[in-house]
Amino acid sequence: MSMLKPDFIKPVGLGAVIFAALAFMPTLVDSYYMSLAISVVSFAILATAWSMFSGPTRYISLATVVFFGIGAYTVAVLGEVLPFPLVLVCAGLAGTVIALLVGFSTLRLAGVYFVIFTFGLTELVRQVVSWYEVNVTREMGRYVFLDITQNDIYWQLLALFAVLLVTGFILGRSRLGFALRIIGEDETVAKHCGIDVTRVKVALFVLSALFMTLTGAIMAPRWTYIDPVIAFNPMLSFQVVIMALLGGPRRLLGPLLGVIPLTLLFEVLTASFPNHFSILLGCVFMVIVYLLPGGVVGLYEKYRAPKKRVLATDQNAEPGGNAA
């Protein structure tokens, strides 16, 4: 497919103008709003990257923070040793290797097993890092002193988000993206159409994880101190899932619609009720789940496959019918 068609140039051009305008934000607002903007953009990247894999496949991954944390930790370890761009490359490599391992070992798991595995993975990685710090480096927690300003972080995130959107846009028009949609519709059919389902899923999982890792790496200098509990906080994974589901994980810009209101809400909650943030966050989750008919997942399913179950109610009677 040609890259020079109007249906490609128009959205990319429009996006370029918007991102160029956003790049001037630091000259217009003070550092409080810049900090807010950083939260929004970082969650936007995480939720969009999460949706790139989980939207079409319906695999709910709670491993977001695993990759985010790996990125952050790479910076904490290598930040003062290597130039920053090289640190980002190392973080990307680390994230890719872990994602490949996780992908090949778990993407055969279906449904709730995958969810639980990814959740367990967070705990596992956090414990391994803690163990290493306690027994090998003999120091829990690291300081990140890098010559990187808040505005630098913002620009880097903005650039990463732009790359992610272009990637998602191209993916949506590619054979790989189409294969992922077919897998989401019916995995058995996908296989019988000649699609190597495992490879496609792993490829997308890795791509999505790469963006999450880089987000963690870029965000690391924002904290001056990192320990495993901060870097691998499972709350982040849940926040990303709820943002993406609220916004709509099947459209490229869908997650953004959940990210903006929820990031602002989280911000207000942390600022106004710092000691009760978790409780209030739980309440917000519950309110969202109760207000949406059938819950968030119900809305998600409805949004995902409005007609699927009408005509093929007894599909699991079909041998090999393991797609659902």
Place this chain on the structure above:
Amino acid sequence: MNTEILLSISGLHKAFGGLIAVNQMQFDVHQGEILGLLGPNGSGKTTVMNLISGALQSNDGKVVISGKDITNLPAHKISHSGIARTFQLVRVLPDLDCVENIEAGLAYRTKPLWGDAAHAAALELLDRIGLSKQAHIPAGDLTYIDQKRLELGRALALQPKLLLLDEWLAGLNPSELQDGIALVRKLKNEGLTIIMVEHVMDAIRSLCDRCVVMNAGAKIADGTPDEVLSDPEVVRAYLGDSHA
């Protein structure tokens, strides 16, 4: 008839827990013929189809197409070796429109088509199966019959050597049945080799060159439609089953 063997199955065995669904199945399919796979409900026909297409893995036995051993290969590799199928319970891609459903068959085959070429080929194929008017309707919104056609279209898009039809004619009304039979005959005349699981006697008699009959997972007869349908053991299998 050409006597070259396209597909050969031997000693095929599949158990689900304690239930032996397919027991020492063995038959050949010749190039260009339509083989009917018959048998009462639960006799293991669909399981045989699943073992051939790679939807299920066998416990024992061999499946060979054009001299190439494809036993227990993953389904996408079997698809690349020239086998396409439809499912007993029709499986379309419900949220994708008809063009995209066909493109799914075009985009990942051995000689893939993508982009404008795929779009054009998909429209042409939709026309051939009588769905050109529904091109941009989501497959989930089609009637049952049209979904069956679309599923066949997707299978044909793969340009298979061997087509597996699992009760593809079931549930059609008499006039649709005549159209369906004519379509399958046309495919045969174009040189496609077909295995069809079927209960509709008219279709079996008018389409099948040869029939294999199964009962309780095992082959009980193999011959022309007239031969097998008058075989006492086949009659007993069917009557015994329906009187049980």
